[in-house]
Amino acid sequence: MTATLRDLGEFELIRAITARFARGRDVLVGPGDDAAVLAAPDARVVVTTDLLLEGRHFRRDWSSGLDVGHKAAAQNLADVAAMGARPTGLFVGFAAPGDLTVDWALALADGLAAECARAGATVAGGDISSADSIMLGVTALGDLEGRAPVLRSGARPGDVVVLAGSLGRAEAGLALLTAGLGQGADAGWAGLVTAHRRPRPPYPLGPALAAAGAHAMCDVSDGLVQDLGHIAAASGMRIDLDLAGLTALAGGAPLRSAAAELGADPLDWVLTGGEDHALVACLPPSAAIPGGCERIGLVLPGTGVTLAGQPTAGRGGWNHFR
Ligand SMILES: Nc1ncnc2c1ncn2[C@@H]1O[C@H](COP(=O)(O)OP(=O)(O)OP(=O)(O)O)[C@@H](O)[C@H]1O
Ligand SMILES: Cc1ncc(C[n+]2csc(CCOP(=O)(O)O)c2C)c(N)n1
Numbered sequence: 001m002t003a004t005l006r007d008l009g010e011f012e013l014i015r016a017i018t019a020r021f022a023r024g025r026d027v028l029v030g031p032g033d034d035a036a037v038l039a040a041p042d043a044r045v046v047v048t049t050d051l052l053l054e055g056r057h058f059r060r061d062w063s064s065g066l067d068v069g070h071k072a073a074a075q076n077l078a079d080v081a082a083m084g085a086r087p088t089g090l091f092v093g094f095a096a097p098g099d100l101t102v103d104w105a106l107a108l109a110d111g112l113a114a115e116c117a118r119a120g121a122t123v124a125g126g127d128i129s130s131a132d133s134i135m136l137g138v139t140a141l142g143d144l145e146g147r148a149p150v151l152r153s154g155a156r157p158g159d160v161v162v163l164a165g166s167l168g169r170a171e172a173g174l175a176l177l178t179a180g181l182g183q184g185a186d187a188g189w190a191g192l193v194t195a196h197r198r199p200r201p202p203y204p205l206g207p208a209l210a211a212a213g214a215h216a217m218c219d220v221s222d223g224l225v226q227d228l229g230h231i232a233a234a235s236g237m238r239i240d241l242d243l244a245g246l247t248a249l250a251g252g253a254p255l256r257s258a259a260a261e262l263g264a265d266p267l268d269w270v271l272t273g274g275e276d277h278a279l280v281a282c283l284p285p286s287a288a289i290p291g292g293c294e295r296i297g298l299v300l301p302g303t304g305v306t307l308a309g310q311p312t313a314g315r316g317g318w319n320h321f322r
């Protein structure tokens with residue numbers, strides 16, 4: 001076959017790769033969700049893994065070792081929370097060039113430790129190698145504490161889509177850095193740059209949304225429309241986003257002024273920006289919406305993600321090969 005990864009795209013590649021793996025008898029939830037659930041010993045443990053690469057996910061001239069540690073932990077701990085689990089432990093594979101300063105490597109460890117502490121977890125192991133650029137492979141575990149895992153496939157018609165955490169801010173910060181306007185930015189824009197460097201997922205709201213009866217949930221790593229598209233596809237549903245609510249999210253002063261400066265649309269950042277690691281969940285209409293969450297849409301029969309009933313085609317999200 002002469003097709004390339006770019007031809008296939010990230011998500012078709014995942015589908016093709018995982019189709020080759022047998023579903024082990026101990027695997028209750030396998031590839032396809034934010035984290036896996038294994039039956040042994042007691043179906044309480046969720047496991048997830050993500051890579052963080054220099055040049056692809058962060059740049060050393062834009063982020064400190066401390067920032068990268070926070071981000072590497074947050075990216076994984078958010079997937080644990082998105083299953084409705086409480087994060088417990090992190091395992092960190094770390095490869096770096098030999099001329100990296102010890103200070104940078106130890107700041108990275110401090111960032112990992114600090115972000116784990118935010119989530120109530122710790123680093124429990126890892127591995128080290130050398131490489132031409134910095135690479136992190138982080139695995140996180142979590143405890144479902146007796147709750148059922150909240151999958152991407154459980155959304156039902158009439159469910160209310162709720163958001164916990166921020167959207168579009170990390171993307172705006174990245175755009176500011178890319179335009180050379182990120183370093184030494186004033187208070188509002190500095191917050192956006194910090195969102196790119198150190199996303200702050202609302203970890204406790206993962207278990208809270210599970211306890212509230214969430215039918216489906218994921219974190220937003222690649223963009224709201226794309227990630228809700230995974231829930232819509234896995235559930236066989238359509239998700240309709242509320243234009244007024246999302247426009248209000250895009251209307252915050254820092255997002256608006258950064259977008260005006262860069263000639264960007266802040267609503268685009270909210271709909272397609274990745275890496276804030278907010279949680280989005282589909283709750284039955286009778287459920288009490290936990291504090292800190294806001295309603296942003298509705299689950300309906302059909303397919304795909306719409307905005308006020310209109311198609312979102314063209315508003316994609318991050319895809320590693322596109
Ligand atoms: N190389 C792979 N082998 C096996 N399973 C994979 C592979 N890559 C991804 N998966 C699985 O595919 C599913 C989707 O992965 P994806 O990385 O898109 O989700 P995510 O980690 O929630 O998002 P992100 O990586 O953008 O933060 C997960 O269940 C993951 O375990
Ligand atoms: C230097 C630099 N350039 C671009 C980006 C943007 N970016 C990279 S990966 C990703 C999606 C989530 O990754 P994954 O799917 O691997 O979890 C996004 C939005 C960045 N963070 N740093």
Ligand SMILES: [Mg+2]
Nearest residue numbers: 034079219221
């Ligand atoms: Mg995820």
Ligand SMILES: [Mg+2]
Nearest residue numbers: 049050051221
């Ligand atoms: Mg992943």
Ligand SMILES: [Mg+2]
Nearest residue numbers: 221222318320
């Ligand atoms: Mg991704």
